[in-house]
Amino acid sequence: MAQEISSMQQMPPFQLMELSYGLISTQALYVVAKLGIADLLSDGPKTAGQLAALTGCDADFLQRLLRFLVSKGVFAHSAGRFELNDVGSMLRADAPRSARPMALYFGSAWNWNTWGNLLGSVTKGKTAFDLVHGAGFFEYIDTHADDAAIFSQYMDTLVRDFAKPVLMSYDFSQKKHLIDIGGGHGALLLAALEANTGLRGTLFDLPKVVNGARAVVEGAGMQDRCTLIEGSFFESVPSGGDVYLLSNILHDWDNEDCLRILKNCRTAMGSDSSLLVCEAILPDGDFSPIWLFDLVMLALTGGRQRTVAQFSALFQKAGLKLGQLNPLGLIEALPS
Secondary structure (H helix, E strand, O other), X not given: OHHHHHHHHOOHHHHHHHHHOHHHHHHHHHHHHHHOHHHHOOOOOEOHHHHHHHHOOOHHHHHHHHHHHHHOOOEEEEOOEEEEOHHHHOOOOOOOOOOXXXXXXXXXXXXXXHHHHHHHHHHHOOOHHHHHHOOOXXXXXXXXXXXXXXXXXXXXXXXXXXXXXXXXXXXXXXXXEEEEEOOOOOHHHHHHHHHOOOOEEEEEEOHHHHHHHHHHHHHOOOOOOEEEEEOXXXXXXXXXXXXXXXXXXXHHOOHHHHHHHHHHHHHHOOOOOEEEEEOOEEOOOOOOOHHHHHHHHHHHOOOOOEEHHHHHHHHHHOOEEEEEEEOOOEEEEEEO
């Protein structure tokens, strides 16, 4: 029977069904993350009734939800009780590489509802987010503190899992001052400072973001090596750095806005400065999982992921040229 089911799952109709049912998995993960089920299981297996009593849920409905996630390998089930496995453990809030922020972000109504108007986005050439919310993604985030917190926590996981390892591949040994443009609460900048004791840093972002970063920088004991500056990269960028960083910034914007950002960086850079662009790079012509991120940009921000050639064209217009390249997601630009 198991082999027959496995064979059926490889058939095109079942593959399409699996893709179509993806919305169910997203919401199931969101619900257990929101309820903190993984945290409740951290001290041992529990029945659906016990978990329902702890969360204020209906026991039958919760059991059926958890049973589905067991079938997806998220939790384990034995002797009538649900328990953590390696996958489910990552939904714990205190897990070293917690995926809970990701589950909360993708399943939250403000993000989730956006994808219901992907058709409108494709047919009208506008972001689905604008069509649903009547405001741009960053405008919305600026006025919805709770949703902004969920987004910030999710972005922190991307820095931890993807951007940080890629950035650490760059040789900072000859660099003295790193300026992180649009650096959020400084997770990536602080990682670079910790790994390079001779490096000092500047975090540059909007006033509201910088206010939130101050406690993070002080908590890391980096206040003597890290300066905080408020401003907008659409207006200007601080000078004085010998290496600048744009991490997951350019993919949020169209080419015109990207040029404004890059030109401001070029104005601030010295003749020996470097600019590092850290984000997923599209391969030329090949199908890639990164096309998923490009679709996210299409629907949410109006930006896009880019190939090396597309980055090079933007750099050239901004007075920059390609330097070193890490195809995992790091491009260096130098003054031309």
